[in-house]
Amino acid sequence: NRAKSFVPINMAAIPPNLLESELFGYAAGAFTGAGPKGKIGLFKAADGGTVFLDEIGDMDLNLQAKILQVRQEGIIYPVGSVLPEKIDVRVIAATHRDLEEAARSGRFRADLYYRLNVVTLELPPLRERKSDIRELVNHLLPEISKKVGKTVSRLDEEVENLFYLYDWPGNVRELENILESAANMAESRSILVEDLPKRFLEALSGRLRDKKAITSIREASDSAEKEMIQAVLNLTEGNRLAAAKMLKISRTTFYNKL
8 A cells, every 4th residue: 555654674784683673573571672562573564555675685594584474474473472463565675686696596585586576677777877867966966955055056067077977886876975075065056076076086087097088078178168168259259248148158157267
């Protein structure tokens, strides 16, 4: 039921010794330190709704058997209880691992894999969908601006070009991290090359196998801009205000570029 709870669980973020009690809850007095009234688990909290198991490929084999029981029979056993509890949940799982290969090698239960693998959505890495970068930046920057207490609303064109050249091994999380770092350094509404963290520029330089690549991109961009401004000034016979309007930039920006 989409009106019911949606409970996301990062399997890699919960210590293995606590995972079972977090997922399925525990009965009163189940172990030392257990609450006197017991505790409901995350699966029970999602009853009638959806559980999202992130990084399911990192789950212990013993716990996989209990997840399989939920999928097959719709029951859970809280830690320390001999009485099953009936639940009805939709299970969505995500992983960066190849579960099919893990199932073949015995690192993941094949029966659970086939129970989970009903509808599969593959999300390609950011390096294979770089056309999404602009939309992702437009989505992330407003929240980052609030977080850092600045109004940073766009990327300089040169920065955007560098973003398209980079392979983003850390995917969207890395993009968000680079944007937040640059937004903290930015002194205007635009993120400039000098605002980008050194580690990003060095990583990009290494990927291009040419440490002069960044300088070359900057020089090419500056050269193209210079030629355009000169051409527009010729068209307007030196009228700088008209030239700025034709280039669709503010007078201040135009004078800065001059």
